[in-house]
Amino acid sequence: NAGVTQTPKFRVLKTGQSMTLLCAQDMNHEYMYWYRQDPGMGLRLIHYSVGEGTTAKGEVPDGYNVSRLKKQNFLLGLESAAPSQTSVYFCASSGLFLAEQYFGPGTRLTVT
Amino acid sequence: AQSVTQLDSQVPVFEEAPVELRCNYSSSVSVYLFWYVQYPNQGLQLLLKYLSGSTLVESINGFEAEFNKSQTSFHLRKPSVHISDTAEYFCAVYGGGADGLTFGKGTHLIIQP
Numbered sequence: 001n002a003g004v005t006q007t008p009k010f011r012v013l014k015t016g017q018s019m020t021l022l023c024a025q026d027m028n029h030e031y032m033y034w035y036r037q038d039p040g041m042g043l044r045l046i047h048y049s050v051g052e053g054t055t056a057k058g059e060v061p062d063g064y065n066v067s068r069l070k071k072q073n074f075l076l077g078l079e080s081a082a083p084s085q086t087s088v089y090f091c092a093s094s095g096l097f098l099a100e101q102y103f104g105p106g107t108r109l110t111v112t
Numbered sequence: 113a114q115s116v117t118q119l120d121s122q123v124p125v126f127e128e129a130p131v132e133l134r135c136n137y138s139s140s141v142s143v144y145l146f147w148y149v150q151y152p153n154q155g156l157q158l159l160l161k162y163l164s165g166s167t168l169v170e171s172i173n174g175f176e177a178e179f180n181k182s183q184t185s186f187h188l189r190k191p192s193v194h195i196s197d198t199a200e201y202f203c204a205v206y207g208g209g210a211d212g213l214t215f216g217k218g219t220h221l222i223i224q225p
Contacts, residue, residue, distance in 0.1 A: 042217040099206035
């Protein structure tokens, strides 16, 4: 039981490049979330999903897209990376009790 | 909507001294409250939570937090800190809805020998 995993752990992009971050969970959770963490800002919600095939915007969705084609996976895409997207990205999932979230180990992304 | 305020961005404390990390929240509905800890270069781990019942909750490593509804606070305390407690601590609130938790900006606990 791996819980929540994220791929990759680190990535460096040039401005304008694209990439996809993968989050996978093996707990059969319906709800999944993408956050970004910046110094002094805490965690801010980018997008979330309430089930397979559904997604919704969070607090800071601009510049990101997401997809939830399979229940266990939640993908976060950057179509044209910008230096402002340099951050640590965390994925989380929750089951029926929405308040209890399980976090992945994070992806450190640097955009130069 | 909910909001969380962590009043101190950084708290330096000497080893074996007591510490309190402050957290206040605002919400128009009943909430669940959480403290998460993030050790250097790691992800978030749940430290403790208040869901209902006793307003004083404890973690396995000596931290405790008290839910105070009248003051809308959920301060985290430890009577004697250790070097290994050096970490970032996040307070979070859940007030219902599918968009999950609202986090504070974090408090960096720095333990000085």
